[in-house]
Amino acid sequence: MRVDFWQKTGNPQMQLIETLVRSIDARLPDAATLAEAAAILRRGGLVAFPTETVYGLGANARDANAVTTLFAAKGRPSANPLIVHVSDIAMARDLTKYWSDLADRLVQRFWPGPLTIVLPRNEKVPDIVTAGGPTVGLRMPAHPVALGLIRAAGLPVAAPSANRSGEISPTQAVHVLRSLGGRIGMILDAGPTTVGLESTVIDLTSAPPRILRPGHITRAELEALIGPVEIAIETTEKVQRSPGNIGRHYAPRTRAELIPQDLLETRINELTGEGCRVGCLVCGAPSKVHSCEMLVELSCDPVDYAAGMYAALHDLDAAGLDRILIVAPPQSEDWLAVYDRLRRAVSE
Numbered sequence: 001m002r003v004d005f006w007q008k009t010g011n012p013q014m015q016l017i018e019t020l021v022r023s024i025d026a027r028l029p030d031a032a033t034l035a036e037a038a039a040i041l042r043r044g045g046l047v048a049f050p051t052e053t054v055y056g057l058g059a060n061a062r063d064a065n066a067v068t069t070l071f072a073a074k075g076r077p078s079a080n081p082l083i084v085h086v087s088d089i090a091m092a093r094d095l096t097k098y099w100s101d102l103a104d105r106l107v108q109r110f111w112p113g114p115l116t117i118v119l120p121r122n123e124k125v126p127d128i129v130t131a132g133g134p135t136v137g138l139r140m141p142a143h144p145v146a147l148g149l150i151r152a153a154g155l156p157v158a159a160p161s162a163n164r165s166g167e168i169s170p171t172q173a174v175h176v177l178r179s180l181g182g183r184i185g186m187i188l189d190a191g192p193t194t195v196g197l198e199s200t201v202i203d204l205t206s207a208p209p210r211i212l213r214p215g216h217i218t219r220a221e222l223e224a225l226i227g228p229v230e231i232a233i234e235t236t237e238k239v240q241r242s243p244g245n246i247g248r249h250y251a252p253r254t255r256a257e258l259i260p261q262d263l264l265e266t267r268i269n270e271l272t273g274e275g276c277r278v279g280c281l282v283c284g285a286p287s288k289v290h291s292c293e294m295l296v297e298l299s300c301d302p303v304d305y306a307a308g309m310y311a312a313l314h315d316l317d318a319a320g321l322d323r324i325l326i327v328a329p330p331q332s333e334d335w336l337a338v339y340d341r342l343r344r345a346v347s348e
């Protein structure tokens with residue numbers, strides 16, 4: 001297995017490598033399998049692993065070459081910084097220039113869990129991890145496999161979602177394999193992730209703190225703990241504070257549209273009339289039996305919807321359709337994270 005092939009050769013063609021897929025128990029991960037994956041990370045390779053949110057693609061965050069390989073495997077623009085995953089608070093503090101009171105309160109309450117905090121970084125974090133910026137995103141994931149892997153490697157692990165840049169995030173090992181098979185050393189398969197939506201990213205370097213990416217942990221939960229928090233996702237700022245936030249992202253390859261429930265039937269008929277094969281993603285049982293080729297129903301509860309959303313989009317995208325119609329969820333704040341991802345999935 002040549003996990004270090006690109007970094008050794010700088011081979012722009014990205015020679016394919018063998019991707020090992022290892023099943024691992026989500027609650028009691030096998031130590032030998034974790035050790036095998038940790039060894040790949042320590043020698044500069046890439047390992048995809050489950051977190052409670054989505055599968056991540058890990059590389060040693062202290063090793064600039066390993067992180068370069070990671071950017072290449074994803075085809076990720078180098079201006080988009082990575083989240084560094086840690087197995088305890090001390091490992092996170094060790095990478096920061098300042099650790100604030102606010103940070104303490106947030107991590108005591110929400111770590112391990114789906115919250116990424118952005119703080120000033122120190123020289124232990126290579127430039128490539130933060131896209132050259134002065135801050136670093138830090139997160140302690142709440143998944144025994146993720147925590148076990150970071151502990152076994154004894155390293156902070158830089159990990160974006162384990163998909164090629166711009167594509168739908170993976171919530172199952174098979175999604176990772178389809179997107180990155182042949183480009184990474186190993187996938188740890190512990191079954192579907194539970195949260196289903198990437199972590200909430202909060203920037204603690206501004207006052208008040210700002211949510212750069214909405215997620216499972218809501219503004220209300222954050223505010224209850226630390227007071228006023230801004231939401232900065234509709235960013236038209238010249239300086240991109242969180243580049244993953246802008247434009248098309250999390251997108252299926254099939255063209256997709258977000259439409260109100262009451263226009264669904266008409267739109268299906270229009271498209272079918274043009275000879276299109278149409279798939280629909282709806283919330284709750286639809287009031288009429290829709291004449292679309294493939295119908296996926298998700299719960300009308302935002303947390304449950306989020307848990308199934310990416311798998312639904314992957315399934316629809318794999319079905320060879322011409323168009324995916326997604327019924328727009330409510331625009332209330334409890335749907336913010338879901339709505340944000342869907343909006344990006346359909347943007348041209």
Ligand code: TXA
Nearest residue numbers: 053056081082135136137160161198199241242243244
């Ligand atoms: O749930 C998650 O966060 C998953 C799992 C694997 O942990 N990871 C994930 O990583 O979603 P990624 O790379 O797909 O998204 C990271 C987001 C991007 O929007 C990026 O711009 C932002 O976090 N980010 C990372 N570091 C940052 C920083 N220093 N300042 C501002 N934004 C940052």
Ligand code: MG
Nearest residue numbers: 160161169244
């Ligand atoms: Mg991503």
